[in-house]
Every structure is written in structure tokens, then in C-alpha cells.
Amino acid sequence: MNVKALLLALLLPFAASAQGFAGLGTDAEGFAVPQPNPQFSFPADHGAHPDYRIEWWYITANMTGPDGTPYGLQWTLFRSAMAPETRAGWDDPQLWMGHAAVTTPDAHFVTERLARGGIGQAGVTADPFAAWIDDWQMTGFDDARLTASGPDFAYDVNLTATGPLVFQGIDGYSVKSAAGQASYYYSQPFYELSGTLTLPDGDVPVTGTAWLDREWSSQPLGDNQTGWDWFSLSFDDGAKMMGFRLRQTDDQNFTSATWIDADGTATPYSDGAFNAAPLATTTVAGRDVPTQWQVTLPDRGIDVTVAAINPQAWMDTSVPYWEGPVTVTGSHGGQGYLEMTGYE
Template structure:
């Protein structure tokens, strides 16, 4: 979704942004049909792109963990006419995290490198992206995520339950009434996860359920948008829900969208008026002093859910790579007092507005 475009553009810097003005980035146009497996791969003519996997894991004793694996590709607009192999035409940035209630906060790490010299790269025609020894790829019908950070590591396989869920109109996902603000966007909900997690030097097997977003575009956020709230929710009946809203500086919704994957097959695209995010209990970060609403009520159509965090402190400080601080965390989905699913919530723009362009 548009949320990641904010994070990625920060990596370009002031000189890169002025150079980008002369670059012809590929446009997002309605009516383009997404084609697989080709569209699982990278789209380097566009400004930004991301593969974003989040989910819940269970340790052998039943203890829950949340996990995040994110790879960003950025076409910088810098050095495109240069013959030098050192020109930073494309960047790869990556974030990874484990939400561990026993620790009480996120374990997280980040990587970034220009494409080339074996340090980072991406594949065309099929999912494959890496930076150093961090990798995310689609191999034999399964996604594989491998991360080695300072205080955690994981090697996970994510098995899709069905075809991609196309968000918006056939994968054309509007971010405003102006169709210029849009992305190509699909999700893979209800991914069955297996593999291992290493915490405090101890490797343990895990199983769970995850969500994958793949999105690419060339436009920045609409004027007046300060941030966004997004959820990807896997429900126990086999259905799934993606929903987001863009907010202005006063917390008012500028735009909203949602896609239901129905339990019996098929999907339903919701109108902005059918979606409402209502913030609830807040938590204040002891590190950044940013206050986040960590509990929510989410209305989509005739249904209303409560979102409750696995733990409050799921703030990710990525200022060493994308320059931003955001909250990305595992949440329980409750309806009528009964838990009926789990997913991930992302919130940005609760501190300073992220400045791009």
C-alpha cells in the first residue's frame, strides 16, 4: 500500500530527489491485468516496490510470537546515464522483526545496499530479493524467508492457500479520488508457515499463519496525508481482510479501502464509505515519546471488529535505513467478545510527518 512508499523515498536524500525530477518512472494505469508468475517478480521501471510478510508463530510450548519480513526496492533516479557500476540506480532495503511478549518489545534489524557487486539484488519474473544474507524468494510454490540479525534469526517457509488476492479493481489500488495516486497491489493471505526461529542462541521449530503484500508504484502520497493505518487479518473461518486508511494531520480519514477474501472463494471490494477506523487505548513509546493508538475498532460493511495487540511495544525504529519510526505489530481480532482471527496492524505518521518529494 501507499504506506511503504513513504518509508522508501526517505532513502533517496535531497540530491536524489532533485535528480528524480528528470526521470520517467513507469505509471500505474487502470485496466492493466496482473499476470502471474511474472508479477511476483520485481518491476524496476517503477519508483518503489515491496514484498511485506507478517504473521503469527507458535513455539513448541504454545507461546506466540509475531514476525515481520520486509524487502523494499527503490529506483533512485540517480546515475541512470552513468556507465559506472557504482551508480546507485536501484537500492534494496530490508526490515525484520520478532514480537516476543516475554521480552516485552520488538527484536528488530535492518539492512540496506545498492544493487550490484553481489551485495543486493532482485529477480524478474519470479519473487527473489536479497541484501547480504537476508533473502525472500518464491521457490517451488513456497515463499522462503531467511534473516540473520544481531539478537535473532529465522528460516521460514510460507505456503500459499490459493491464488493472489487482487486489491482494488483487479489489482489497481486507488489511494485517492485522483486515479494518479494508485499502485498495483495484491496480497497472499492465509499462508501456512513452518520453520525455525533462533532467540538468545536457541533454535526452536515454529508453525503459524502469515500474510504477504506485494505492491509497486511511482507516485507519492496525496497532498495533506500525514500517515496511514493498515491491517491484514487472517480469520479462522478461512476468510481474510485487508483494509487501510490515509489520515491528515488531525487524524481524519482522507481515503479508505478494503478487500474481503471470502471463505467460500471470491472477493469483495469495499467502498470508502463502508470502512471506519476508530482509535481506542493509547500507548506512549519510552524511546521516541510517540503516542500510538494500539487498540482499535474497525468497521467494514456490516461487521465491526476489535483489534488488540499481542504486546503494546511493537515500535520499529528504522532511521538507519528508511529514516522512519513506525508501529508494526501482531494483533488479535475480536468480534462480539470472541477471538476469531489474528493479523498485523501498521501505523505511521504518529510522530513527525514523513517528508518526501
């Protein structure tokens, strides 16, 4: 297989759909589909689920350097399947993609890796936990080490979980549309972080917090959904919130949220309880992208402005999207991360 053919085989499952991000609204025939009342089993469910079409291990972090400068970090491993099975060798239908990024107030560094399953280049083992693509690694789960590098940046950080796993939606069954599309979705939003960023001007020691999202499905979007705006917010009082809106072709949105108490107690909120409305847009990579939002969850007294630390945090990858750290002001202060997909 020549290089061009290999790249085409790797990229098509991620980029071939007009539905939005990673073809998530396309047909799931032949793959397993999430069902209500999931029964998770750990550590096994920290590992891969090759009978589902799409899966990710997704870490974002808010950090500060010694002088108080804010930084953001992203480490993501995506798995996409052409068939619900695994095989040894180059004809394995499991495909892998990695994204790594560091965001500063004036720069956004991003890089990507692509791999084919079956040859050891990328994968995940559950016990002991390890996730990797080439030399990027996450080793360990409750106490983890995270590494990645690109042409002009690198990071090596340690993560320590200080709270429980949080199951999004109803016990980890996260509904994504009025038609009932769903995923299995849980998070570890209680990581404490310390380590080192390597930037063009040198090494920067950092401390902060990190949030891991684990999600897998085969068709989590409806065929009328074009992308999403996803927020993970950590408030100064120790509470946290995950919320998203899925944009539809009829200009309506489907929303979902989870309120997370400081002790990890989670309360899910179904469509309509959470709202996110753009307040300001920025021209990013030739398109208008919302980079300041009003986010509300009235049941918890949340009415905050969420603003990008660096509005130009564009992920110029095979499947392009916006991802970066944010500040939170208003009824509650805090920080977090924002991801926006499907902006053409």
C-alpha cells in the same frame, strides 16, 4: 565514496519527505504511474519494476510456539529508485532496504539492511523467484523459504501457499486518495508456515500463517496525506480482510478494504465502507501510538476490537514506524497484523 556519503545516498530517497512514509507523496516526474485495468503477468510481476519509484515485498506472519506463546514475524524488502533505470555497478539508481523483526509478548527484535543496486548485494529475480539483501533471502514463491538474522535473533521458516493470489482494489489497481493516486497491489494471504525462531533464550519451533503483500507505484499518496494505518486480519472462519485508512492534514481519512472469502474470492470496498477508530494509545518511542482499535466493515457484519500483542512493537529503523501482530475479538475472532506509519 566514504561510508557516510554512501549511507546518505542510500537513506535520502527513503527518509527525506515530510509527507509520511518513504516520501510517497512527492512528485513522480519521469517515472511510470499505475493505470486502471492492469494486466498482470506472472511470474514476471513477482519481480522488480525499476521504472516505478517505490516497491516492496512484504511478509508478516502470526505464529505460535509449542507452549502456545504467540509470535510475530516480519520480512520486508524495499526498492526505491532515484531514476527509472538500472545500471551495473555502484552508480545504479536502484536502492534497497531490508527490515526484519520478531515480536513476542514481552520483546520486539528488529534490524535493518541497506544496499545499493547494481553490485548483486540486493535484488529480485522473477523466475525462479528469489529476493535477497545480503544473506537475507526469500527463495521460491508458492513454496518458499524465508531467512533473516539480526544481532539478537534469527528465523528460518518455510511457506506453502494454500490459496490463490488476491488482487487488492479494482483488479489490483489500489486507489489511495480522492485525487486518484494509486498503486498496483496484490497479496498472497494464504501461506501456511513452519520453521524455527532463534531468540536469546534459544531456538523455538513455530507454526502459523503468513501474508505477503506486493505493491509498486511512483506517487501512491496525496500531498495532504501523512501516513497510514493498515490491517491484515485472518478470521477463525477462514475469511480474511485487508483494510487501511490514510490520514490527511484536514483530520479526514481515505479508506479502502478488501473482503476475502475462505476460497480466495475477493470483494473490494471503496472509500467510506471500512472504518478504523483508535480505542487506546500507548507511549511508544516517545510518541503516542494507537495500539487498540475498533475496526468495522458493516457490509460484512464486522465490528471487532484489534489489539496489539506487544504494544511496544516499534520499528526503530531509518524510516521509523509501528508494526506487530494483533488479536481480533468481537463479532469475529482471529488474528492478524497492524502497520502504522507517520506517527511523529
